[in-house]
Amino acid sequence: MIHELIGVLIAIFGACIICAVRAVLGPTAPDRVVAIDAIAALMTTSLVLLGIYYNASIYLDVALVYAFLTFIGTLAIAKYLEGKEVGT
Amino acid sequence: MIALVAYVLLGIGSACALIGAMGIVRFPDVYNRIHANTVVVVGGAILTMMGAGILGGLNIFTIKAIVIAVFLFLTNPVSAHAIARAAHRSKVKLWRRSVVDKLEEEKS
Numbered sequence: 001m002i003h004e005l006i007g008v009l010i011a012i013f014g015a016c017i018i019c020a021v022r023a024v025l026g027p028t029a030p031d032r033v034v035a036i037d038a039i040a041a042l043m044t045t046s047l048v049l050l051g052i053y054y055n056a057s058i059y060l061d062v063a064l065v066y067a068f069l070t071f072i073g074t075l076a077i078a079k080y081l082e083g084k085e086v087g088t
Numbered sequence: 089m090i091a092l093v094a095y096v097l098l099g100i101g102s103a104c105a106l107i108g109a110m111g112i113v114r115f116p117d118v119y120n121r122i123h124a125n126t127v128v129v130v131g132g133a134i135l136t137m138m139g140a141g142i143l144g145g146l147n148i149f150t151i152k153a154i155v156i157a158v159f160l161f162l163t164n165p166v167s168a169h170a171i172a173r174a175a176h177r178s179k180v181k182l183w184r185r186s187v188v189d190k191l192e193e194e195k196s
Contacts, residue, residue: 002143004098008136011102015132018109022121030118030175037167038112038128041160042105045133048153052144060152067156071163078170082177 005053009046016042033077040070090142097139104131117183118175122168129164133157 016039023035044067051059104127111124134157141153176191 004095005140005143008098008102008140012105012132012136015105015109015128018106019112019128022113028118028175028180030171030178030180031121033171034118034121034125035112037171038109038125041129041133041164044156044160045101045105045136048137048156049140052140052149052153055149057148057152060149060156064152064156064159067159067163071167074167075170078167078174081171081174 002053005049009049009053012042012046012049029077029081033074033081037070037074040066044070094139094143097135097142101132101134101136101139104128104135105133108132117186118180119172119182119186122172126164126168129160134161 019035019038019042023032023039026032026035044063047059047063047066051057051063108124108126108128108131111127112121115121115124137153137157141150141157144150144153182189
């Protein structure tokens, strides 16, 4: 257990809360997408930190899948905002 | 020495995450906020993952953390470009003090 990682985790959760302000306020849809993309990247980081802190490998697998699904979701929302069918 | 490098990476990563989050809240425009999003992902997430991987010692966790960091580093420009193009196509206005819009000139 590396206890310094807890401080980094607190900083990352603070950054998540600050980003959530923009995700709630954001005037247009792309603003919210940008803020939620940042929150997802920070959550992936926090999963990696938790995996190294608890010395458990399952957190890193979850983090990899989460990063992949976030990327797919962002591309799908971008296609939707552009007004095209997904898959063309 | 290795631990010092890891602590420096963790400190810079936490600072970048907080500064980029403040940028996402404070910037006036979607296109400026995408810039702050890149600071959060590349500066905050990837540097913090590298620092934690170095601090954990060289084992399977470090390899997996590097794989996730490389994946984020490769996919963040793609998603940022997709969001920016979608925002421009759906006619999100630029900030009133932005000076140039080459894509609009290109289309007209």
